[in-house]
Amino acid sequence: xxxxxxxxxxxxxxxxxxxxxxxxxxxxxxxxxxxxxxxxxxxxxxxxxxxxxxxxxxxxxxxxxxxxxxxxxxxxxxxxxxxxxxxxxxxxxxxxxxxxxxxxxxxxxxxxxxxxxxxxxxxxxxxxxxxxxxxxxxxxxxxxxxxxxxxxxxxxxxxxxxxxxxxxxxxxxxxxxxxxxxxxxxxxxxxxxxxxxxxxxxxxxxxxxxxxxxxxxxxxxxxxxxxxxxxxxxxxxxxxxxxxxxxxxxxxxxxxxxxxxxxxxxxxxxxxxxxxxxxxxxxxxxxxxxxxxxxxxxxxxxxxxxxxxxxxxxxxxxxxxxxxxxxxxxxxxxxxxxxxxxxxxxxxxxxxxxxxxxxxxxxxxxxxxxxxxxxxxxxxxxxxxxxxxxxxxxxxxxxxxxxxxxxxxxxxxxxxxxxxxxxxxxxxxxxxxxxxxxxxxxxxxxxxxxxxxxxxxxxxx
Numbered sequence: 382x383x384x385x386x387x388x389x390x391x392x393x394x395x396x397x398x399x400x401x402x403x404x405x406x407x408x409x410x411x412x413x414x415x416x417x418x419x420x421x422x423x424x425x426x427x428x429x430x431x432x433x434x435x436x437x438x439x440x441x442x443x444x445x446x447x448x449x450x451x452x453x454x455x456x457x458x459x460x461x462x463x464x465x466x467x468x469x470x471x472x473x474x475x476x477x478x479x480x481x482x483x484x485x486x487x488x489x490x491x492x493x494x495x496x497x498x499x500x501x502x503x504x505x506x507x508x509x510x511x512x513x514x515x516x517x518x519x520x521x522x523x524x525x526x527x528x529x530x531x532x533x534x535x536x537x538x539x540x541x542x543x544x545x546x547x548x549x550x551x552x553x554x555x556x557x558x559x560x561x562x563x564x565x566x567x568x569x570x571x572x573x574x575x576x577x578x579x580x581x582x583x584x585x586x587x588x589x590x591x592x593x594x595x596x597x598x599x600x601x602x603x604x605x606x607x608x609x610x611x612x613x614x615x616x617x618x619x620x621x622x623x624x625x626x627x628x629x630x631x632x633x634x635x636x637x638x639x640x641x642x643x644x645x646x647x648x649x650x651x652x653x654x655x656x657x658x659x660x661x662x663x664x665x666x667x668x669x670x671x672x673x674x675x676x677x678x679x680x681x682x683x684x685x686x687x688x689x690x691x692x693x694x695x696x697x698x699x700x701x702x703x704x705x706x707x708x709x710x711x712x713x714x715x716x717x718x719x720x721x722x723x724x725x726x727x728x729x730x731x732x733x734x735x736x737x738x739x740x741x742x743x744x745x746x747x748x749x750x751x752x753x754x755x756x757x758x759x760x761x762x763x764x765x766x767x768x769x770x771x772x773x774x775x776x777x778x779x780x781x782x783x784x785x786x787x788x789x790x791x792x793x794x795x796x797x798x799x800x801x802x803x804x805x806x807x808x809x810x811x812x813x814x815x816x817x818x819x820x821x822x823x824x825x826x827x828x829x830x831x832x833x834x835x836x837x838x839x840x841x842x
Contacts, residue, residue: 457652464687592733615640623695
């Protein structure tokens, strides 16, 4: 009989949500239906998704940053087809294959001085787990510092350095020895590090949840504290890395020199999961300190040949298409296009972030009538107004965005690095339309209420 993908998709078309609800996660399906995001996507290319009705959607999530090159990039597809056709000897395990060494070499060429070893993984969270393990062993210290609002993954070690209570609730007790400090507060960090028992401080150069950005003085103080007290500085570049912020690594904006880095998402090209923990030879040698300890940290799929090919091809595309600089230029175009809307609309308070990692901040307006409506929404649920922006952007204009975090009025934009002025203009016009409606009348509230009602009916059926 054989496997026929086209026939399988054709025969089961339209069962997406039924199957997902029955076998995977019914609550996710309830959420999607309630907010009107239940679409049957059939194709994706570049910055766009296409549903079964033929409608095109501008993807400003890009798989939470995975599709930095856009979807279905032809160079990635060709590279992976070539790898499959070569029948490469994959995952021999008792082997030192060529492709992992080549990808490690290319990554290290692009890393700060002092970096010399790469430990491959399957995801950002797994790369974080490796960093935490290596840091504790290398320093002989028990504690790890992390920031409030941080997001480093949802496995147990990564969850233990996750600053969001909504993710941690119910999974305790988490790993011991982890201490939370406010992001941007160098004095609080100094107090913890001064005890000289902190193995590492793990931090995102720009926080993904909320798109929070700290100033240069903070980063100068962070580096000084870590060096002074012998604490390793782990910079989590899982979402910010490989050009997202207009620099190859986001930490370059502030002259930070990390001891360890975690990388993933964009490195995959959107096809094969891959992550990496990058560190100095000194740290690595303390972990792999003898032949007997050659396997003390590993992962079955860590050197997957297809993942290595995807990573190599991704780095080549980033170079060839000058995507780092394109992200910077397009990010500046976004700021320029959105600034007039900040001046025009009281509810729109500002734009933050770097490059194509952008947070749109909304908040309480000055006008009494608008302020009263805003407070009603906030009383119902903190951060609800931002969902009233995300919903119409999707429903009316076919633009996929997300609320940047729980209980906050920040909408996050994370488009592919390949977009240009056309997409900037399309988004700006759509946001202008949505904000104009939000300021003039309550139709956004009623529109969102109708969406919730319809979603509830579909969900109940």
